[in-house]
Amino acid sequence: MINQQLGYDPTSAESIWRYSAGILGHTLREFVSREYDSKTGKGGLGQMVEEIYFHIANNSRAEADFAKAGIELKCTPLKKGSKDEFQIKERLVCNMINYCEVVNEPFEESHFYTKCQLMLLLFYLHVNDANKLDLEFLISLLWRFPAKDIAIIRHDYETIISKIKAGKAHELSEGDTLYLGACRKGQKGDALREQPFNADIKAPRRAFSLKPAYMRIILDMVLKSGKNHLNMVQPELSELVSSRALKTKSFEQIVLDRFTPFYGKKYKVIANKFNINLSNQPKNTFAMLAHAIASKGKSSNVNHTEEFMKAGLLLKTIRVQANGRINESMAFENIDYNEVHECEDWFESRLYEIFSSRFLFVVFREQTEGQGDYVLDKTFFWTMSQDDLNTAEKYWTNIRDCVENNTISPEYFWKISDHRCFHVRPKARVANDTIEAPLGGQVHKYCYWFNNEYITNIVNNN
DNA sequence: GCATGATCATGC
């Protein structure tokens, strides 16, 4: 029953969701009549929405914001891309990880699950340095995790818990898991937290969060629907593994098992098995084979399947020569100079998202020197270490300096000969393919690269 | 038409 004072029924998720429609297209300032001191800080907006729009008293209790309806309210920012399209600005932070307590919480009883299984997501348009009262709300979505996602998230949760139980809370990384990430929280200078199974080393503060990739899929579904007020949405992406298969094995194990029958097999044999035509000698021959194996022949690019998209997982192939050398460095996306220009925080950068992703590396090894007789050698999931992510931050800072100084040119970027794990190099269809720089002028297209030396280390250590 | 995933080609 609708509470006349509140304007909605605080015990009904449906009613709360219906009431939330009234804030769309509006700012909080339109709902405060008197002088109001705007709250600051990251959580300020959510607290003000509860207070001003939903008329409920602030609390930092661990249970869901609308306790009787079991809904957690989350405000999350969008930004606009270069084509004026809406984009996810950041991961969705769910709740802080208390290392000492979380190890005693089974998933179903965890703070994360009990609080976030049903969320009211309010997307607003982020504006730099704006007063939070003036931010416009764009989308309201009542979100309940699909059962299949819960299966993957439960496994993610358990992965994080076992790392803490192994005394490695300080080595947690977003790339350890698929949908639910243990993301960094707070500033660099913040005090470290104690961890229960390692008395010597304290760990940075971290929170359970939904990865940007996961949030991007949710947003894509909303935008495709053409509505801004929705009660659940479902993706139209093809799935790589079934919900049923996840009941007995983890996603990663299922994918790895698909490669098992092909170890030691010549690449031409694998191509025949999947009816892949290599007569044009495509440069992505080995990638085509790896994608076919991972998808049992159903997909030419598993990076576009539901699970890979939601997890931000990347399948990459590596060729090792018979003499043990890896000849080629590994290319990633073209550098989006506008994105770099507008991003002030390394942890919110596109490069951080790519480099802190989880990777699936598929290795082919040449049998006879110079013959190109590659066989499938090994397959493994991998994520970048904290040390290397620190190097990556310096790499990104250098790139950002080049963009801000308008010196987008190879003489200013890290080179492979600098031997610093990563470098910047051209990647374009043709050499004279150029694009406009954020600060003006035409510049060449460059992209992010792993040095071949760095890949050699990865392959040898896994 | 262009990004992606990757390898080829060349010059020092």
Next chain:
DNA sequence: GCATGATCATGC
């Protein structure tokens, strides 16, 4: 031989 620049097949 390696670093760096250039380019190709594919698929959306």
